[in-house]
Amino acid sequence: MSKYKVNKTFQEINAKIKSGKAVVVTAEEMIGIVKDEGPEKAAKKVDVVTTGTFSPMCSSGAFINFGHSVPGIKASRVWLNDVPCYAGIAAVDLYIGATEPTENDPLNIIYPGEFLYGGGHVIQDLVAGKPVRLRAESYGTHCYPRKFYEKTVRLSDLPYARLVNPRNVYQNYNCAVNLTKKTVYTYMGTLKPNAGNANYCTAGQLSPLFNDPLYQTIGTGTRIFIGGAPGYVICEGTQHNPNASRTDRGIPRTPAGTLMVTGDMKQMNARFLRGVSLLGYGCSLAVGIGVPIPVLNEEIAMRTGISDEEIVTQVVDYGEGYPKGKGESLAEVTYAQLRSGHITLNGKKVKTAPLSSYVRAREIAETLKEWINKGSFLLGEPQELLPGPAEK
Amino acid sequence: MYKKMIVLRFPPEITDQPLVCSLSREHDLCFNILKAKILPGQEGIMVLEVSGIKKNVTAGLRYLREHGVKVKSVSQEVRRKDDICFQCGACTAICPTNALYLDQETFEVKFEPELCKGCEFCIAICPVRAMELRFSHEKVLV
Numbered sequence: 225m226s227k228y229k230v231n232k233t234f235q236e237i238n239a240k241i242k243s244g245k246a247v248v249v250t251a252e253e254m255i256g257i258v259k260d261e262g263p264e265k266a267a268k269k270v271d272v273v274t275t276g277t278f279s280p281m282c283s284s285g286a287f288i289n290f291g292h293s294v295p296g297i298k299a300s301r302v303w304l305n306d307v308p309c310y311a312g313i314a315a316v317d318l319y320i321g322a323t324e325p326t327e328n329d330p331l332n333i334i335y336p337g338e339f340l341y342g343g344g345h346v347i348q349d350l351v352a353g354k355p356v357r358l359r360a361e362s363y364g365t366h367c368y369p370r371k372f373y374e375k376t377v378r379l380s381d382l383p384y385a386r387l388v389n390p391r392n393v394y395q396n397y398n399c400a401v402n403l404t405k406k407t408v409y410t411y412m413g414t415l416k417p418n419a420g421n422a423n424y425c426t427a428g429q430l431s432p433l434f435n436d437p438l439y440q441t442i443g444t445g446t447r448i449f450i451g452g453a454p455g456y457v458i459c460e461g462t463q464h465n466p467n468a469s470r471t472d473r474g475i476p477r478t479p480a481g482t483l484m485v486t487g488d489m490k491q492m493n494a495r496f497l498r499g500v501s502l503l504g505y506g507c508s509l510a511v512g513i514g515v516p517i518p519v520l521n522e523e524i525a526m527r528t529g530i531s532d533e534e535i536v537t538q539v540v541d542y543g544e545g546y547p548k549g550k551g552e553s554l555a556e557v558t559y560a561q562l563r564s565g566h567i568t569l570n571g572k573k574v575k576t577a578p579l580s581s582y583v584r585a586r587e588i589a590e591t592l593k594e595w596i597n598k599g600s601f602l603l604g605e606p607q608e609l610l611p612g613p614a615e616k
Numbered sequence: 617m618y619k620k621m622i623v624l625r626f627p628p629e630i631t632d633q634p635l636v637c638s639l640s641r642e643h644d645l646c647f648n649i650l651k652a653k654i655l656p657g658q659e660g661i662m663v664l665e666v667s668g669i670k671k672n673v674t675a676g677l678r679y680l681r682e683h684g685v686k687v688k689s690v691s692q693e694v695r696r697k698d699d700i701c702f703q704c705g706a707c708t709a710i711c712p713t714n715a716l717y718l719d720q721e722t723f724e725v726k727f728e729p730e731l732c733k734g735c736e737f738c739i740a741i742c743p744v745r746a747m748e749l750r751f752s753h754e755k756v757l758v
Contacts, residue, residue, distance in 0.1 A: 278702070280743065338740060413706050414741050421709035498702055500743035510702065510743070565720065577709030579743075581702050582723035 228521035230267040234605035237271045237518050241596055241603070246271040248596045250589040251430050251517075251528060258529025267525035272596055272603065275432040276449070276514040276588030279425050279580035280500050282411070283391035283462060284322040284509045286347055286489060289384035290358055290377060292316055297370035299360035303327065304346045311360070315368055319388075320346055322499075322509035336409040336504025344509030345499030347387070350379040351451065352494035385489040387451060387497075391461035393513050395433030395481035396468075396537055399424040399557060399567075401574065404543035409504020413579050415542055419569055422539060422576045427585035428532045428559035432515035433481045435528045437474040438613065439466070441517055443606030448485060449514035449592045452496040454601060455487025457515075460610045467613055474527065475535050477556065481610060485513065496588070510581075514588040516596060518603055532559035539569060618670040621650075621690035621734045622677070626660035630684045636662070643676035644668055663690065690734030691715075693750045696727045701746035707738040 240246040247270050249257065254273045258266045290302075292315070302311040302318045306326050309318040322344040331337050349356055360373040379385055400412035401419045408415050413423045428434065436442050446457040461482030468480035496512030519525050538553035545551050557567050562576045595601035624636075631654050639645040645668035654660035666673055677687050703725045707716045715731035716738055718724070738747045 279704075336740075340745070414710055416710065423706070423709055498744055501745065502743060503740050508743075510704070563720075563723070565718065575709065577707075578705040578718070578723075581704045583703040583725075586723075 226521075228523065229264055230521050230525075232267075232271070232518070232520050234518055234603055238602045240271055241601075242599055244597075244599055246596060248272045248274060248593045250586070250593055251275045251435050252586065252589070254525075254528045255429065255531045258525060263522040263526035263529065266529065267519050267522040270519050270525065273435060273517045273519060273528040274514055274589045274592040274596070275430055275435050275517065276512070276585040276592065277393060277427040277431050277580065278496065278512040278584035278588060279427070279510060280411075280502065280508045281389065281392045281394075281511045282323050282508045284347075284387070284389040284511055285343060286320050286385055286387050287317065288320065288382055289317050291381075291383045293370060293373050293375075295370050296368040297360055297362045297373045298365050298368040299362055299373070301361045303359045305341070305349070305356050306359075307341070307343050307346050322347065323506050325507055332504060338503065339501045339505070339507040342499065342501075342507030344507055347489070347509055348494050348497055348499040350382075350385065351489055351492045351497050353378060353380070379490060386486060387455070387489055387492070388458070388484075388486045389511065390484050391463055391482045392485050392511055393432050393461075393483045393515070394426070394479055395431070395437070396476050396535075397425050397479050398540040398551065399537050399562060399576070400542040400546075401539055401554070401569065402543035403541045403545075408543050409502075410542045411502055411505045412542055413577070414503055417543075419572060419574050422562070422567055422569070422574045423579055424537065424559075424562045424576060425579040426559070427580055427582055428535055428563065429530060430582070430585045430589055432513065433483075434475060434530055434535055436515075436517050436524070437470070437476065437527060437530075439481060439610035440524060440527075441520065441606070441609075442483070442515060443609035445604045445607045446515065447601065447604035448516070449512070449588055449595070450485055450487035450492070451489070451512060452493030453487050453491035454595075455485060456604065457606070458484040458486055459608075460484065464611065466611055470613070471534070471536060473530065473534055475530065477536055478538055483610075496584070512584060512588050514592040516592055516601075516603055532563055535559045537562075539567070617667055618673055619665060619667040620673055622664050622666060623688045623690055623693055624662045624664060624680065625686040625688075626654060626662070627684055627686075628657050628659055631656060631658070631660045633683070635680060635683050635685060636664070638679060639666065639676045643672045643679065645672055645676050691729055691732035694729065694732050694734055694736070694738075695748055695750055697746045697748060700744050701725065701742075702744060704743060707742055707747065710737045710741055712737070
C-alpha cells in the first residue's frame with residue numbers, strides 16, 4: 225500500500241508524453257498551481273515540471289577523439305587553440321577542461337588577470353562550428369611513428385566530441401561579500417570593499433536540485449537538457465554532499481548536491497554553452513542545464529512548488545574568511561531577498577547581483593517543456609538515484 | 617567644479633592646429649589627456665577629462681566644435697553587444713550609476729547609456745566581454 229494518494233510511474237508519464245496528453249509546466253508555473261490547488265490536486269493535474277539553470281560551472285570539459293592521421297601519432301601532448309589538453313589517454317583521445325587557460329596566458333601576473341581565452345572558449349568555438357587549431361606532440365613509437373601533428377579542425381570533422389562535466393548544477397551556493405578594505409576578484413565575481421555588493425549564483429526556484437531537494441527522482445540515466453541538446457545525468461558529481469544542513473522543507477542551507485552530466489557536443493547550441501572570463505580568477509564555461517521532474521506523487525508536487533521565499537543561503541566573506549578556510553555564515557538570506565536587489569547585512573543595505581542568468585534559465589525550462597510537449601523528449605528513469613541524506 | 621569625460625575626433629585637415637590648448641588659454645579650463653593618437657593625414661582621436669566652471673566647459677566644447685572637432689561624451693561610446701550578453705547580471709554589482717541594472721519584473725539586465733559615466737568597470741568585469749568602448753577599435757589603445 226502506497227503512502228501517497230497519487231501514484232504515477234515513469235512509464236505512465238512517458239506513455240502520456242508519447243500520446244501528447246502529458247501536462248508539462250515550468251517550475252515557476254508550478255508554484256502557483258501548488259499554492260492554489262494544493263499538492264494532491266497539483267499531482268493529479270501535472271505530470272512533469274521543467275527546471276533550468278545557466279551559470280558558470282567550472283567543473284566542465286569534453287572528451288574528444290580527433291581521429292588517426294597517416295602516418296599515425298600517439299599524442300602525448302595536445303593543444304586546441306593553444307589551450308593545453310589532457311592527453312594521457314589513448315593515442316588520439318583528449319580531455320579539455322573548461323578552466324584551462326591558454327598556454328602563455330599572463331594569468332595574474334598583471335593583477336587582476338583577464339583570462340580572455342581558455343578551455344571553455346574552445347568548447348564554445350567548437351560548438352559554434354568555428355575552426356580550431358589542433359597541435360599534437362609525441363615521442364614516436366614503432367606503430368605510431370609521427371612526432372608532430374598540426375591541423376585545423378571543426379566539430380563536424382571530429383569523430384567524437386562529448387561534454388562530460390564532473391560537477392554541475394550545484395544545489396545551492398554561497399552569497400559572497402567582501403568585508404576587507406580592498407576590492408577582491410573571486411570566482412564569485414568582483415567584490416567591492418566594505419560589503420559593497422553581494423553576489424549570488426543560482427536560479428533559485430527554477431534551479432533543478434531545489435525542485436527535487438532529496439533526490440527522489442534524479443539519478444543515473446535521468447535525461448536532461450544540456451547545452452541545447454538532450455543528455456544524461458551520469459551520477460552524483462564531485463563534492464556531492466547530501467548531508468548538508470536542511471530546512472524543514474528539505475532545502476539545503478549551504479552548497480549540497482551536485483550532478484555529473486554528459487551530452488553529445490554535435491547536437492549542442494553555443495547559445496547554451498559560453499566560455500567565460502572571470503577577472504582575476506580564471507576562465508570557465510557557463511552551461512545551460514534543465515532537468516525534468518516527474519510528478520510521481522503529491523510529495524513531489526509539493527517539493528516542486530518551492531518558491532524563492534522558502535530557499536535560503538548563507539552570506540560568506542570572500543575577502544578574508546573564505547580564503548582562510550573559515551567561511552562561516554555572516555547571515556542567512558532567502559533568494560526572494562537576493563532577487564529584490566539588496567539584502568541587509570549588519571544593519572547596512574547591500575546591493576545584490578546574480579552571476580547566473582535567470583532569463584536563460586527560464587528559456588531552458590520553457591524549451592524543455594516544448595520538447596516534452598512535442599513528444600520528442602521522453603523521461604529517463606534512473607537506474608540508481610543520487611545518494612541522499614543519511615537517515616537520522 | 618564641473619567635470620566631463622569626452623572623446624574628440626579631429627578630421628585629417630585640422631590635426632596640425634593647436635586647438636586643445638585653447639581650452640586652457642581662452643576658456644580657463646583644466647584638461648587631462650587620457651588617451652590620444654594624432655598622426656598627420658589621418659583622423660586623430662583624443663580622450664579627455666575637462667574640468668572647470670560648467671559655463672566655461674560648454675563654451676570650450678562649442679569652440680572645439682566650431683573648429684571642426686567632433687565632440688562626444690564617453691558615455692555615448694560605451695556599448696553593449698546584445699548578441700554576446702547572456703543576461704547574467706554580474707555587471708549590475710559594480711556599475712556605480714545603475715546604468716546597468718536588473719529589471720525586477722523580468723530579471724533582464726538593462727543598459728541605459730544616458731546614465732553611463734564611462735567608468736569602464738563593466739568592460740573587464742563582464743564574463744563574456746559584452747561591453748565595449750567604441751573608440752577602442754580606433755587603435756587609440758594600441
